[in-house]
Amino acid sequence: MDEKGAAFVTLDHPQTRNALSDELLDDLLGALEEAQRDEAVRVVVLSSSHDRIFSSGGNLKAFADVRAAITKYAGLYRFPRLFRLIGALGKPVICAANGDALAGAFGLALACDLVIAKESVRFGCPEINVGVFPFMISALIYRNIGRMKANELMMLGELISAREAHDLGIVNAVVPDEEFDEAVVRWAHKVAAKSPLLMKLGKDAINATRDLALHEALDVLQAQLALAFTTEDMAEGVSAFQEKRQPNWQMR
Numbered sequence: 236m237d238e239k240g241a242a243f244v245t246l247d248h249p250q251t252r253n254a255l256s257d258e259l260l261d262d263l264l265g266a267l268e269e270a271q272r273d274e275a276v277r278v279v280v281l282s283s284s285h286d287r288i289f290s291s292g293g294n295l296k297a298f299a300d301v302r303a304a305i306t307k308y309a310g311l312y313r314f315p316r317l318f319r320l321i322g323a324l325g326k327p328v329i330c331a332a333n334g335d336a337l338a339g340a341f342g343l344a345l346a347c348d349l350v351i352a353k354e355s356v357r358f359g360c361p362e363i364n365v366g367v368f369p370f371m372i373s374a375l376i377y378r379n380i381g382r383m384k385a386n387e388l389m390m391l392g393e394l395i396s397a398r399e400a401h402d403l404g405i406v407n408a409v410v411p412d413e414e415f416d417e418a419v420v421r422w423a424h425k426v427a428a429k430s431p432l433l434m435k436l437g438k439d440a441i442n443a444t445r446d447l448a449l450h451e452a453l454d455v456l457q458a459q460l461a462l463a464f465t466t467e468d469m470a471e472g473v474s475a476f477q478e479k480r481q482p483n484w485q486m487r
Contacts (some may be wrong), residue, residue: 292338
């Protein structure tokens with residue numbers, strides 16, 4: 236974590252192109268849970284140590300090994316647990332896509348709150364080309380991309396560029412490769428400068444209401460706004476704006 240409260244979590248199994256093995260997923264879950272507990276962390280940034288691949292997705296070797304089907308099924312809980320944890324983390328998560336985000340990692344990017352991509356990277360779910368379907372990430376794809384394009388990605392298995400992903404609204408910013416690291420830090424610090432308490436209340440509200448019917452969502456949001464009115468940070472933010480100064484967040 237840096238001095239601004241940005242925690243950088245790096246996928247670091249380059250020998251497997253950061254395949255989402257049980258071991259890597261356990262490490263990632265542990266890092267996110269630690270960031271969730273640490274009150275000093277205001278934003279989490281996910282990136283990769285690989286020079287070209289953010290992650291190649293699910294571990295194909297594990298898909299085809301000789302373990303019993305029930306054993307493989309038992310290990311699949313890690314994916315829904317990871318996606319739920321990101322949604323419920325209470326802190327923004329930025330996917331810094333410094334390499335190709337493929338298959339399950341495409342879903343990981345879609346689960347994040349913000350996505351910044353190098354201009355050279357690609358996204359997609361090529362699993363169908365090797366006889367696998369992107370089951371675990373299809374719900375995320377359908378929640379972020381229109382039906383026909385979602386079907387095209389999942390059924391043809393072709394990759395899209397960072398620019399195409401931006402046009403689809405699933406990438407916030409596409410950055411020239413040589414400017415990427417600086418841009419990621421800049422975005423992380425912008426997010427970290429906001430009230431951590433109001434950010435948590437807002438992210439919790441999004442997580443709770445995204446799949447609710449409108450009338451149910453409005454009831455939850457009304458209650459969450461009423462709770463926000465009781466915080467010192469809301470009053471401090473308004474006062475700082477009126478007084479033309481930087482806010483001093485109290486986190487209460």
